[in-house]
Amino acid sequence: MSTSTKPDASGSANQNTRRSTVNRLSAENVTLAYDQRVIAEQLSVEIPDNSFTVIVGPNACGKSTLLRALSRMLKPSQGRVLLDGQVIQSMPAKKVARTLGLLPQSSIAPDGITVADLVGRGRYPHQGILRQWSAEDERVVQESMAQTGVAELADRYVDELSGGQRQRVWIAMALAQQTPLLLLDEPTTYLDIQHQIDVLDLCAELHETQGRTLVAVLHDLNHAARYATHLVALRGGRVIAEGAPNDIVTAELVEEVFGLRCQIIDDPETGTPLVVPAARKARLTAAS
C-alpha cells in the first residue's frame, strides 16, 4: 500500500509539455463546462504527492467540478488531466481505478445490501470474471472495515445505519479499492460535528500512517485549515491561492475568496489558522 516511490517513467514522455509533471496527479490548463455553461477556464492545479490537499471556496466556485475533472468524471473541454504522466481519459478504466479512488457525493446504497457486501464492491477493479473473490479481496475488505471502525457492522444493512456510520462505510469501500490517491467530494456534508471530526480524523490518519495522497473538497474553512497540508482556494473558477494553510490563510485572502470580513487567530489546539468572522455590526458599518 506504500506509495513512497514516485513514478518517473512518465517524465520522458512529457518533456515537451509546458509544465513538467513531477506529481502523480495534475490538471493542466483545463476548461471545465457542463453543456454550454463554463465553470472554469485555463485552470491548472497540481496535487502534491503524499499531501492531504483540501479545495475550498464559496458555493459554485467550481471546487466539486475540479474534483470531478481530477477523477475523470468530467472530461475537460480543453486542456488535460494527467495521472502518472498520462492523459487520464486515455488510460484503461480499471487501471485508473487501481490508482485513484473517488468518494462522490451522489452514491446510492442498493436496497438490502450489507456493509460487508458494499465494502466488497470496492474490490471491483482488482477482479475479473475468473477471479471474482480471492483471499486477498477478503483480507482487504476486513482490513478496510477495521480501519474505518465499521467491522462490527459487517452484517448490518446499510439502510439501517446512521449518517455518520454510512459515510464511514462508503469510505471503507473507497479504501478497499486500495488506491494510493483518494479523492473525496464533501465527505462531511450532512454529518453532525462529532462525526465530521471523526471522518476528518480518519482521513488524516490514512494520510499520515499509510502515506496516501488525499484530495478533499470541504465546506468548512476551519476544518480545511486544521487538517490540510496543502490548501487550494478557488473563486469563480480560478485558483486565488495555494499552499500550506499557515502560509496562505489570511484575513485578506478570506475576504477575497469568500467576501467575508474576519480575523485570523491561532487555533488554540493545533496552532493552525482559525477564521473568526467579524461581528455583524462591524461588517455592517464596513459595508456602509
Add this chain to the structure above:
Amino acid sequence: MLVDSPPEQRAETAPAPPTRRAVRALGLLASVVILVLVALASIAIGAKALSLDQVWHGLFHGTGTYGDVVVDERLSRTVLGLLAGAALGLSGAVLQALTRNPLADPGLLGINAGASAAVVTAITYFGVTSLTGYVWFAFGGAAAVGALVWFLGGSRGATPVRLALAGTAISAALYGYLQAVMIMDDAALGKMRFWTVGSLASATNATIVQVLPFLAVGTVLALALARPLNAVAMGDDTARALGAHLGRTRALAMLAATVLCGAATAACGPIVFVGLMVPHVVRSFTGPDLRWILPYATVLSPVLLLGADVVGRVVARPSELQVGIVTAIIGGPVFIFLVRRRRTAQL
C-alpha cells in the same frame, strides 16, 4: 425549469414582480384570444368544406339547410372540445402538483382504465349501445377507480409513489379484463376500438348537458386549490410548517382531478397527453406557481385539443383522424423535445 429551475432562472424570477405579473396577465389574455381563434377555426374548418358565408348563416340564421346542420354539429363539437380540453389540462396540472410528479397524468391514476372497463362492461353485459348511454358508465368507472386508487394509495396518508403504484396496478388488472372481454366478444371489440382512441366527433348537445355540471364543479374546485397545492408542492414537512392541511388538500385535489378527467373521458373517450403535456409547457414560462399554471392550463389545453381536432379533420379528407391520435402524434415529439432540453433530468 420544470420542477427544479436552474439557479440563474430562479434569480431572474425573483426581482420585479409587478412587470412579471403584467406580462403573465397579458400572456393569459393573448392565450384567450388564441383560444377564440382556434374555436372559430374549429367551426369553420372541417372535412366538408364550407364557405365563410355558409358558416355565418349556420351560426346566426340557421334554417336547417345542409350547411346549417354541419355548422350545428361543429358547434357542439367545438363546445365539447373546449370543455373537455380545459378539464383534461386542469386535471393534469392538479395531479402533477398533487403527486409532485411532472409525469402524472390521469392515465397514471387508472382513470382511463376505469372508464374503459366500465364502457366495455356496459356494451357486453348491459347491452348499452348509444354514446349517451356510455357516458354514465364511463364516469362511474372513472370515479370508482379514482376512489379505489385513493384508498389503496393510503387515503389521507397517500404519498405520490403510492398513488402512482396503485394506479398502475389497478390499470393493469383492468386492462387484462378489457382484453379478455374484447377477445371473447367481437361486438365489444367493434365498439371499443373506436371508443378507446378518443374522439370529439360524436359530440351531441345531450352529451354536453350530461357532463357540464361535473365539469363546472370540478373546475371551480381545482382553481380554488391553487394556493394550498402550492404549499403541498414544497414537500410534506414544509407544507405542514406553512399551515397547509395536507390530507384535506390531497383529498379535494384527487376529487377535482377525478371528476374533471372522468367527465371528459366519459364524453370523448380516453384522450392521452393533453393533461400531461400542457401543464409541462405552461410551467416552462409561468414557473412553478399554480395560481398561474392552472388558468393557463385551462385556456391552452383546449387550444391543443381543438387544434388537434381541426388538423385531424383536414389531413385525412374526406374521412377524419380521431383527436386522440392527433394529440399523441403532435404531443409526443414535443414531450420528447422538452425532456431532452432539461439539463438535469430528475424527478
Add this chain to the structure above:
Amino acid sequence: MKTLSRSRAVRTPGGLSLRLDVRALIVVVLLLAAALAAGVALIGTGDAKIPASDVLETLAGNGTAYQDFIVNELRLPRVLVGLLVGASLGLGGALFQAVSRNPLGSPDVLGLSQGSTAGALVVIVLMSGSATQVTVGALIGGLVTGLAIYLLAWKQGVHGYRLVLVGIGVSAIVTAVNGYLLTKADLVDAARAVVWMTGSLNGRDWEQVWPLLWLCAVLVPLVLAGARGLRMMEMGDDVANALGVRVQRVRLVLMVCAVLLTATATAAAGPVSFVALTAPQLARRLTRSPGPNLVPSLCMGATLLVTADWASQRAFGADQLPVGVVTGVLGGGYLLWLLVTERRAGRI
C-alpha cells in the same frame, strides 16, 4: 477470519475464484424445477390429456406414436417457446430496470412492446400477412423503436431517467398509431390483432423455437459478462466510474441485448404484459439480494409465463384465453400486493 455473510467463495489453487450467492443459487434451482414441472403439466393439458408420467416417457422417446405426435410436435414447441420467451422477457426486464434504475422501467413502459405491436399491426391490418410475416414485422417494429428511444435519449450519454421519459413519449406516439391502425382494420383483422396484442402461445411450433434458442445462447452469456459492471452501476454512475466501469459502454451493450431479447420474445409470442415488469421484482424478493439478479429474473420469467399459460389452459379450456390476459391480471394483483406489503413495511 469471518467469511462474508451472504456468499461463498470457491477458490482453486491456480488463483481462480468464483463467488456464489448461496440463497440465489437455491432460488434458481427451485425456479428451474418449478418451470420444468409447469412445462410437463402444460404438455399434459389440452383436449387430449396426458398424465405427467406418460409425458416424461414420451419425451424420453418411449411413447406411443400418437403421444409422440401430440407431445413432441404440438405441445413441446409451445412449452419451449413459453420458456424461452419468459426467460428473455425476465432477463430483458431486469436489464431495463437496472439500466434505467427504475422498478417501472419495463419494456411495456418504455414503449418497446408498443413498437413491436405497431410492426405486427402494420402487417396484419395493411398487408393481411401470414403469421411468419407478423413475426418479422413485430421484430422490426421492436428493434426500430428500441433504436429510436436510445438515439432520442442520447445526450452525452444515456441517463436512466431521461430514458424512461423518452420511452413514455415514444410509447404514447406509437400507441396512437396502433389505435389508428385498429380503427382502420376490418373486424376479422382487428380480432386477430387484439389476440396478438394480448400475447399468446397458441399454435407456436418449432419454427419459433430455433431463432429464440440461438439468440438466447448468444446473448445470455454476453449479458452475464457485463453483469458485474451493472452491479457497480447500482451505486450511481460516479461510484461505478470511480471503480473502473466504463459506464456508457456497459449501458449501451446491455441496452442492445435487452432490446434484442424483448423484441425477439415479443415477436414470437406477442407483447405478453407484465412478465418483464414483475419477474425481476419477484426474483429480488426471493433472493433478498441486491444487484440486478439477472439469472434469477431469467428463471422467474420462464416459470411465470409457463405457469400462467398452464393456469389459463386449465381454468378456461384449451386455447380459449391467451396467456397475456392471465399475466396482466396476475401482474396487477402482484403490484397491489406489493403496495400493501411495502406500505406495512413503511417503505413507501
